[in-house]
Amino acid sequence: MLTVGLALCSALANAASSVLQRRAAAVHAPAEHGGAGGMPRALLRLLRRPDWLAGVGLLMLSAVLQGWALGVGSLSLVQPLLATELLFTLLVGSLVFRRPPDRRTWTAFVALAVGLAVFLLSAAPRPGRTDATSRAWLMAGGVACCVVVLLVLVARTVRGAARAVLFGLGSAVSFATTAALLKETVGQLRFGPGAMFSHWSPYATAAVGLVAFLLLQSALGAGSLAASQPALTLGDALTSVALGWALFEESVQLGLRIIPEIIGIALIGAGSIGLANASSVRRGWDTPGERGGGHPGRRDE
Structure with a gap:
């Protein structure tokens, strides 16, 4: 329960962070465009x-809570729970921007939430080791690196939605690997802060996290959220389960339970697509609204 609570709080904090930073950027958008001094001036205004x-x-705070959750729980439980950031972003955003989600958006909310619950209850992830062996890291890290490189190479040969999906998957694998490295880093804390910072994992976490961020920007620039978001959400969750098993000896229930697990994954994908396609998101939802919200019939615009 502590792991679940920490993961959900991390997702909520990250969602609120995104909304607040988006609100600041939208309210205080720079009047000028371009120019070498535009970015520094914009940053100074935001500060x-x-x-x-x-x-x-x-x-x-979100990063601290995620690290804490990974320190006390399994990677295969924490990372899927972080998909609730999608729900929290629209919930917090609807309050900040005074534009409540429409009925279709709420349906997507329910699909994603139910899918997560069904998947996690069926899989019942069990924690394993607090850190991984060097051999496990070489094998799992090498496979993850090859997968990301292959996805990027293939993505460069296609355009549109396919490109967004492939970059999204590459970003998802990278984010899952970053979380695994963060868990390894937190696991080193039992030997003391000095041992943690002398270990390779904190620096690998930063490097792989930067790669994940850059791939995310490529995914968002290549196509719509409807193409990239399901790949990000599902790819992160499933890769985390695989890395949890390969690195930390975590386990999930299989057998007949794989049927509800597949149903849960399908609902997560459907909910992600629905949220990415929601008119609340696509029609200026994330720009501050006037007090009173305008005409009731146009809240989703």
Whole structure:
């Protein structure tokens, strides 16, 4: 229960961070475009906004909570739970931007939430080791690296939705690997902070996290959220389960339970597609609304 609570709080903090930073950027959008000094001036303006600073603080809190969750629980439980960030983003955003989600968005909410519950209850992830052996890291890390390289190479040969899906999968594998490295880093804390910072894992976490971020930007630039978001959500969850088994000897229930697990995965995918396609998201939802929300019939615009 502690692991679940920490993972959900991490997802909520990250969602609130995204919404607050988006609100600050939208309210205080730079008047000028282009120019070498545009970015520094925009950053200076944001640094004077309490909501942007609060968003940065929540982002750091989210990272701490995720590390804590990975320290006390399994990778295959924590990472799938972080998919609830999609739900929390729209819930918090609907309050901040005063644009409640429409009925189709709520349906996608329910599909994603039920899918996560069905998958996790059926799989029943069990924790294993707190750290992985060097041999396990060489094998699992090598496979993950090859998969990401292959996805990127194939993505460069296609366009549109296929490109977004492939970059999204590459980003998902990278984010799952980053979480596994973070779990390894937290596991080193039992030997003391000095031992942790002298270990290779913190620096690998930062490097792989940067790769994941860059691949995410490529996925978002290649196509719509409807193409990249399901690949990100499902890819992260499933890769985390695989890495948890390969690195930390975590286990999930199989046998007949694989049927509800597949149903849960399908619901997660459907919910992700629904949230990415929601008119609440696609029609200026993340721009601050006027007090009172305008015409009731146009809340989703």
